[in-house]
Amino acid sequence: MTQDELKAMVGRAALAYVVPGELVGVGTGSTVNKFIDELGRMKDRIAGAVSSSAASTARLHALGIAVYDCNEAGELAVYIDGADEIDPCGHMVKGGGAALTREKIVAAQSRRFICIADESKQVDKLGGFPLPVEVIPMAAQRIVRQFTALHGQATLRTRDGQPLVTDNGQHILDVRGLSIDDPLAFETEVNQWPGVVTVGVFAHQKAQVCLLGTPDGVRTLTF
Numbered sequence: 087m088t089q090d091e092l093k094a095m096v097g098r099a100a101l102a103y104v105v106p107g108e109l110v111g112v113g114t115g116s117t118v119n120k121f122i123d124e125l126g127r128m129k130d131r132i133a134g135a136v137s138s139s140a141a142s143t144a145r146l147h148a149l150g151i152a153v154y155d156c157n158e159a160g161e162l163a164v165y166i167d168g169a170d171e172i173d174p175c176g177h178m179v180k181g182g183g184a185a186l187t188r189e190k191i192v193a194a195q196s197r198r199f200i201c202i203a204d205e206s207k208q209v210d211k212l213g214g215f216p217l218p219v220e221v222i223p224m225a226a227q228r229i230v231r232q233f234t235a236l237h238g239q240a241t242l243r244t245r246d247g248q249p250l251v252t253d254n255g256q257h258i259l260d261v262r263g264l265s266i267d268d269p270l271a272f273e274t275e276v277n278q279w280p281g282v283v284t285v286g287v288f289a290h291q292k293a294q295v296c297l298l299g300t301p302d303g304v305r306t307l308t309f
């Protein structure tokens with residue numbers, strides 16, 4: 087089974103967690119794109135979506151699904167999103183698609199986080215995937231030095247030779263070489279550094295359920 091097929095499988099399985107008649111929180115990425123495509127089939131049975139990125143909003147709109155601003159929506163029953171890494175407690179690293187800030191906002195507004203991922207994303211400990219951190223551009227080099235003090239090598243993410251600009255008009259650092267022993271404490275600490283918008287560790291907004299795509303089918307992990 088290809089990785090694409092595994093992603094499609096969990097995207098389909100996530101439909102079971104969508105609450106009819108309610109708004110659904112929608113993440114970002116190639117796995118979520120599979121979920122959005124499936125959601126199109128039940129669009130008449132949901133109130134609409136709250137989206138975590140311009141890319142997901144465009145895909146939802148293309149399928150005729152209404153997208154609401156976070157400020158118009160109350161608490162969401164469920165948020166469905168992918169991950170770059172997920173540990174045995176449901177803590178995740180996210181932000182490979184540069185949407186981490188809005189993802190964390192929508193996750194915080196949701197009662198349940200359902201993570202959808204192929205089995206390659208399951209890890210014993212976070213830190214193998216370069217950690218995305220959204221930063222205010224003027225603080226970037228100071229934050230690079232703060233990561234150096236933690237033995238992390240931070241580099242500015244670029245696209246077409248220019249710094250990548252997020253949906254929020256900010257930049258992304260990708261940090262290699264970190265050993266994240268305590269995800270909750272790490273997230274709390276880095277979030278306090280001046281100029282950090284969002285760190286891509288999702289420990290405070292962890293998943294309650296992970297639908298993991300494997301060649302033997304969907305494995306459901308609960309945390």
Ligand code: 5RP
Pocket residue numbers: 113114115116117118167168169170179180181182183184185186189
């Ligand atoms: C985007 C994310 C994605 O959820 C994460 O990068 C996983 O993406 P994919 O489903 O394409 O592997 O955090 O910011």
